[in-house]
Amino acid sequence: SQQGEEDPQALSIQEGENATMNCSYKTSINNLQWYRQNSGRGLVHLILIRSNEREKHSGRLRVTLDTSKKSSSLLITASRAADTASYFCATDPFYNAGNMLTFGGGTRLMVKP
Amino acid sequence: ETGVTQSPTHLIKTRGQQVTLRCSSQSGHNTVSWYQQALGQGPQFIFQYYREEENGRGNFPPRFSGLQFPNYSSELNVNALELDDSALYLCASSLREPAKNIQYFGAGTRLSVL
Numbered sequence: 279s280q281q282g283e284e285d286p287q288a289l290s291i292q293e294g295e296n297a298t299m300n301c302s303y304k305t306s307i308n309n310l311q312w313y314r315q316n317s318g319r320g321l322v323h324l325i326l327i328r329s330n331e332r333e334k335h336s337g338r339l340r341v342t343l344d345t346s347k348k349s350s351s352l353l354i355t356a357s358r359a360a361d362t363a364s365y366f367c368a369t370d371p372f373y374n375a376g377n378m379l380t381f382g383g384g385t386r387l388m389v390k391p
Numbered sequence: 392e393t394g395v396t397q398s399p400t401h402l403i404k405t406r407g408q409q410v411t412l413r414c415s416s417q418s419g420h421n422t423v424s425w426y427q428q429a430l431g432q433g434p435q436f437i438f439q440y441y442r443e444e445e446n447g448r449g450n451f452p453p454r455f456s457g458l459q460f461p462n463y464s465s466e467l468n469v470n471a472l473e474l475d476d477s478a479l480y481l482c483a484s485s486l487r488e489p490a491k492n493i494q495y496f497g498a499g500t501r502l503s504v505l
Contacts, residue, residue: 311493319498322393378436379494
């Protein structure tokens with residue numbers, strides 16, 4: 279079973295629009311990370327937000343974290359066709375003895391030119 | 392490019408066979424994790440190796456086993472393959488850092504079990 283659930287499961291927008299994806303998780307965490315995956319390839323790390331942070335920015339990415347609601351959101355501003363990919367949140371659980379990450383089911387984003 | 396390489400890229404096996412997948416970690420990384428990703432789902436943690444010892448395991452049966460070598464390369468072995476083992480297998484290397492744990496993934500091995 280997976281720790282997180284992502285919402286929506288799929289999202290289709292026009293180039294230039296903003297894309298927002300949400301992630302909910304179940305246990306206390308050290309940090310939450312977002313990864314991107316292009317069509318069945320490996321995952322690429324995008325951004326990490328620690329449990330004591332509420333918001334973080336990296337280029338066109340903005341991540342928020344609400345530990346009281348056990349939820350996070352990823353905002354991609356001014357989207358481009360090249361942003362088309364699957365996006366996964368991954369939590370680093372607080373009890374983590376093995377450095378494992380627990381992934382959600384992902385949001386499949388399509389950006390139409 | 393993450394510097395993590397996996398081989399082979401694709402593999403077809405039949406039920407009951409055994410398979411070995413290989414991973415070469417990014418230079419300087421001492422930890423390797425393996426994940427199974429079924430079609431349309433997120434990666435599921437199989438196990439992790441740190442300094443050649445298993446250091447955490449997900450909900451996978453003992454027929455999934457692994458090795459990490461002194462040069463930090465790694466193998467995933469799966470015995471008695473089942474149809475449900477068909478998936479993308481991802482290797483990720485990392486540097487063991489408290490409260491950080493960013494993982495660098497290879498492109499994966501796609502295993503099909505017929």
